[in-house]
Amino acid sequence: MSSPTDALQRLRRVHEDAVLSALRSSGALSRAQLTERTGLSRTTLFTIISDLIERGAAVETEPAPGEPRGRGRPASLVALNPAAGLLLGLDLGRGRIRLAIANAAHQVVTTAARDLPEDAAPLALAEAAIGLVRQVAEERGVRLGALEAVGLGLVGVVDGDPGPAGHQPLARRIADEFGVRVAVDNNARLAALAEATWGAARSARDVVYVRWSVGVGGGFVAGGRLLRGAHGASGELGHVSLDPSGPPCHCGGRGCLEGRIGGQALLDACAARGVPLDGLDALVAAAQDRATVACEVVSSAARDLGRVLADTVTQLDPALVVVGGELAGLGSLVLDPIREAIGHLALPRSPREIRVTQADLGVNASAMGAIALLLHEEPSIPAHLRPA
Numbered sequence: 001m002s003s004p005t006d007a008l009q010r011l012r013r014v015h016e017d018a019v020l021s022a023l024r025s026s027g028a029l030s031r032a033q034l035t036e037r038t039g040l041s042r043t044t045l046f047t048i049i050s051d052l053i054e055r056g057a058a059v060e061t062e063p064a065p066g067e068p069r070g071r072g073r074p075a076s077l078v079a080l081n082p083a084a085g086l087l088l089g090l091d092l093g094r095g096r097i098r099l100a101i102a103n104a105a106h107q108v109v110t111t112a113a114r115d116l117p118e119d120a121a122p123l124a125l126a127e128a129a130i131g132l133v134r135q136v137a138e139e140r141g142v143r144l145g146a147l148e149a150v151g152l153g154l155v156g157v158v159d160g161d162p163g164p165a166g167h168q169p170l171a172r173r174i175a176d177e178f179g180v181r182v183a184v185d186n187n188a189r190l191a192a193l194a195e196a197t198w199g200a201a202r203s204a205r206d207v208v209y210v211r212w213s214v215g216v217g218g219g220f221v222a223g224g225r226l227l228r229g230a231h232g233a234s235g236e237l238g239h240v241s242l243d244p245s246g247p248p249c250h251c252g253g254r255g256c257l258e259g260r261i262g263g264q265a266l267l268d269a270c271a272a273r274g275v276p277l278d279g280l281d282a283l284v285a286a287a288q289d290r291a292t293v294a295c296e297v298v299s300s301a302a303r304d305l306g307r308v309l310a311d312t313v314t315q316l317d318p319a320l321v322v323v324g325g326e327l328a329g330l331g332s333l334v335l336d337p338i339r340e341a342i343g344h345l346a347l348p349r350s351p352r353e354i355r356v357t358q359a360d361l362g363v364n365a366s367a368m369g370a371i372a373l374l375l376h377e378e379p380s381i382p383a384h385l386r387p388a
């Protein structure tokens with residue numbers, strides 16, 4: 001249930017967006033021009049402008065000499081603050097928070113990370129994230145008053161609407177703290193969006209992305225848009241079942257891909273062959289050093305992943321398959337079995353070029369994707385308030 005206060009805040013946000021959008025498309029404008037373009041009443045407009053100036057999102061400027069002026073004092077103009085328009089991306093993963101901040105020109109200006117307990121409750125996650133943002137802002141001179149919106153990447157099924165799902169209090173806490181809108185999505189999907197916006201898939205409109213790490217996740221971009229699905233569950237490649245009578249998975253299914261090729265499964269497979277390794281990084285290092293067992297375990301797992309990706313390719317017909325996560329760092333050891341599986345299994349009699357490539361953006365991909373989410377969002381301004 002939304003309270004009257006919520007409704008008022010939403011309306012204010014819509015008015016504010018109308019003003020910001022007019023300034024974005026036209027540069028500096030007088031208050032009279034803004035009244036005309038936004039259709040807002042003088043009183044509403046003046047309140048919003050004072051608030052934007054107070055928050056550092058807009059600045060007051062003098063008209064250039066020679067500008068036509070009416071009688072009396074020339075009307076000052078309102079413009080976007082060039083130091084404003086910051087976008088914050090937060091990736092709240094298992095055991096780690098990452099953040100990225102982009103400026104008004106959409107360049108990432110800073111990134112940071114902090115470890116936290118793997119079983120942290122949603123509100124504890126929100127507090128830790130807020131703490132990290134404030135610390136980074138103070139240490140690196142980032143003006144949080146210039147913050148325009150926050151994108152939030154979360155683990156699991158994430159519906160973008162602030163519905164009844166468990167992430168709502170977390171997103172609300174962050175929105176309240178910074179006084180800006182918050183958009184949420186699954187963090188593997190956001191990594192896919194980031195690769196399609198700035199990374200390995202930036203020239204492609206149809207992309208299959210898989211993140212191969214401790215868990216196995218993914219995201220699909222179709223026709224240039226991130227596929228969220230009807231329930232926010234699109235892209236869960238790790239939970240494609242390879243064996244309906246296989247071991248139970250934490251998703252409730254059986255024989256899932258993640259249970260066979262996720263980080264822990266790979267470490268277990270190495271240990272079973274007499275090579276105990278201390279974590280995923282050690283496994284990747286061993287495979288990089290061409291240690292036999294590590295290489296065999298990884299390439300066998302890559303064949304399993306390739307079979308699932310071949311099915312996905314058959315269904316979605318992408319131009320590009322992007323592999324991210326720590327395991328992708330092993331290059332051809334991982335990519336070749338995937339290429340082979342796709343070549344042999346995904347409509348082999350309909351030859352077409354489907355590139356399989358390593359992700360570009362590294363560990364900050366999801367935090368950057370959270371920023372990309374804000375840039376790709378439809379403006380929340382009703383048509384009658386949109387500037388011409």
Ligand SMILES: [Zn+2]
Pocket residue numbers: 238239240249250251252253254256258
């Ligand atoms: Zn599963």
